[in-house]
Amino acid sequence: MNTPDERAGSLARVHHDTVDGVPVVWADLPVETSVSIVFAVGHEDLSPATSGIHHLIEHLVMRRVGTVLVEHNAESALSRTEFWARGPEDQLVEFVAKVCAAVTSFAEVTDDEIELERSTILAEIERSGTYTVRTPESARFGLAGVGLAAASHSRLLDWTPEELRAAAAQWFHRDTAVVTWSGRPPEALRLPLPTGPAPARSPHPHSLVPGRVATPVDGELICLQALLEGGPSLAACFLAAQVVEHELLARLRTERGDVYAVQRTLAQLDDATLWTFDLNPHGDRRDATILASLDVFDTLSSTGPDTVALARARDTLSYEWSLRSSQATWLDHAAALGLRGRSLPNAATLIEDLLATTAENVRAVVAAWTDQLWVCHPVDHTLSDDVVDRLRGRSTTILNSLGNVVDEGKKAPTVRRRELLSRSTQWFNGRWRSPARTGSFVILADRFALVDVDFEVSVPFEDIVLVGSEGDGDIEIVTSRGGVVLVNPSFFRRLARPLDTALDALPNAVRYRKDRTHPIA
Secondary structure, eight states: OOOHHHHHHTSOOEEEEEETTEEEEEEOOSSSOEEEEEESOOGGGSOTTTTTHHHHHHHHHHHHHOOOSSEEEEEEOSSOEEEEEESOHHHHHHHHHHHHHHHHTGGGOOHHHHHHHHHHHHHHHTGGGGSOOOOHHHHHHOSSGGGGGGGTTTTTTTOOHHHHHHHHHHHSSGGGEEEEESSOOOTTOOOOOOOOOOOOOOOOOOOSSOSOEEEEESSSOEEEEEEEESOSOHHHHHHHHHHHHHHHHIIIIIITOOOSOEEEEEEEOSSEEEEEEEEOOOGGGHHHHHHHHHHHHHHHHHHOOOHHHHHHHHHHHHHHHHSHHHHHHHHHHHHHHHHTTOOOOOHHHHHHHHHHOOHHHHHHHHHHHHHTOEEEEETTOOOOHHHHHHHHHTTOEEBOTTSOBOBTTBOOOSSOHHHHTOTTOEEEEBOTTSTTTTOEEEEOSSEEEEEOSSOEEEEEGGGEEEEEEOTTSOEEEEETTSOEEEEOGGGBTTOHHHHHHHHHTOSSOEEEETTOOOOOO
16 A cells, blocks of 8 residues: 555646636546536525525526436535536536536526426425424524524425525526536536626624533434634644544444444534534433543543554545545535635645644644534433533533523523513413413513423524424424424414414514425416
């Protein structure tokens, strides 16, 4: 096997050209010829009411592309929307021409086409996919930036044709596009994309709560999320992440049998990297998994990796980065991030930096992660006293599922005596034969409150950004902090009309029907 130095020297050089005003990034890679047209728009560029609209636009573009003889597909992601194909050069040129024509003619998309692709996406994500969920990202950032993916298809059945056409004109054009080619682009390549407005992007938000945090999220995984703003090189961060992944797998699977896998992912933000380690313990091992994982972070942040662990992680990364398939993927990511003003070093530079990264560099990165570590656990899991004591001993803020701070386990009253006596407070008791029979729904001057024997939650009006209603009466109320409350007015006495009036008056919310259908003519 080649050494990391030899691998860095053998990597392909990246070239930058322009065709019809569109940047073209290419490298001579000994892989099957491929092309990607990347538009720099993803969930993080949108709003709670439009998150996921680029997915529907992607489907509609591919519908208009029609028959293509070579392997091809499209993807809508956090920071980009991509159309790609692999095969003979002349077929790739034809694919590119069809994508450009479909984007250029998007204003001609018919209502019938829109409804068919809504249905296709509904089959892809299932009905449950139209509900907002609480993710580690939405818990950390709220419904903004990468946290917007939590509401990715909330309005799938509600977006109007006018909204779709406006979003396509805003984001899918020459000034948001880049093309990557795994070889020298042919002379026949043309990119007749429409012009459009310069993209207006908001800065990525910072964490809603600084420092260490523990919070419930949807799903079955234990998630350890580490944020690092500025500072060390990307290679040092990758090496630290590889070391952490190896140590977590060794401790939790090889030594203890608590998990099957450790899944590491990376999201690049404006001036930060967000690293996520997903663990899948069975239910009765969740607390033990959290405690053992914290041990790994604390040990590495104190002593760093030993010589063997450092060499193993370095060899693993340098081998992965030297693969031609990895270089092709890297080409796409680097080109898309470049459109957003974010930089991604090429593989040769990363391997060079990797060789210069020391055990102390890795220790410092893990220590910085540990100071900002978020521990996310399933909503249906109550942390044990041992875990809570361990977390609070390291000054960890504990949040509930609405993003509110849990104060040493004490429950502050949601509705105080002075508010009970206010004429503006409306109190609705649960119906005896309903699931809410022991609870009450309260409409106050500035917020909603749900009060029950086991819990009390408060939802300020100004925080509510989405209100989706179902035909069966369920109402999904979503906050800017990534919290979700489901309420059915029929479960409470005489609540329906007052609640509807209050929802209409919300200052920042978009109301819509989650089950609305637009019949095909």
